[in-house]
């Protein structure tokens with residue numbers, strides 16, 4: 001039942017290691033050296049901590065609450081720094097293809113041939129102009145990140161210690177943390193959902209893999225504590241998922257102040273509405289339903305699942321809960337970091 005992606009352990013200096021994919025291992029140095037810009041924003045998280053939610057929130061703030069453009073898939077608007085770029089490319093092409101077929105009334109096979117023989121790469125700007133179509137420009141490789149227009153909003157699950165050494169001196173970083181009990185449950189469901197993981201074990205064994213740092217992006221505590229110790233840095237904002245749940249409006253304003261963005265009352269109301277779990281789960285640009293037609297995701301279950309704090313109570317046996325409490329206690333003993341585990 002072991003998740004299949006744990007094919008690389010990357011050593012990094014300074015600060016430690018991460019369990020990661022081979023693709024990242026091959027690119028680690030290039031990513032470490034990617035030059036940060038003063039107007040870049042990095043949404044940095046351990047997986048399942050509210051990344052997508054915060055990423056769309058930040059993108060809206062950085063783009064003057066352009067709800068029209070926010071319909072472009074988030075993976076195109078805001079690159080996932082260390083992941084392979086197949087998804088945004090495939091998604092951009094699907095959107096373009098469907099629009100070209102329906103708007104220009106061209107036979108589908110002809111359009112498919114244009115992609116097949118890379119003709120689209122040449123004629124894309126003209127076609128987009130003729131159709132007045134905005135699908136965004138997908139980042140297809142790491143080099144393209146250098147050419148991407150500012151302001152760039154990145155998603156990354158890399159810990160600070162694997163990112164450019166001058167990142168904090170240069171760009172803004174928003175670190176989102178979520179209590180580990182809900183992260184474990186959310187990550188467990190994600191591993192069942194994703195075809196590439198196809199995790200077949202139970203929650204008990206999954207939690208063991210989690211606590212033994214065997215899962216993608218592990219280890220969890222060094223990831224968090226590295227950011228926690230830097231939380232007073234003027235370019236780092238440490239945000240809790242549970243605070244977003246408790247007071248979304250207040251957290252939008254706080255993140256806005258950090259970024260120097262001040263939405264007006266109307267924009268703020270719209271943002272709160274847009275980011276509410278029920279709306280968000282049905283928003284095609286963020287809910288990862290495209291993973292299904294890419295055959296990455298099983299037919300059952302959803303990427304945006306419950307969005308609750310305290311769901312672990314529906315999953316943990318008293319014994320498992322006690323073991324996780326011990327693990328948390330031993331990892332938190334030298335810090336003043338604490339978590340809210342129920343609301």
Ligand code: A3P
Pocket residue numbers: 045046047048049050051052053182185186187189275276277278280281303304305306307308311
């Ligand atoms: P659950 O699996 O507990 O429901 P990430 O984006 O880092 O992968 O995090 C995914 C988690 O954030 C999922 O948790 C998902 O439901 C939750 N989430 C996503 N959008 C949310 C929203 N608008 N409000 C509350 N939780 C949200």
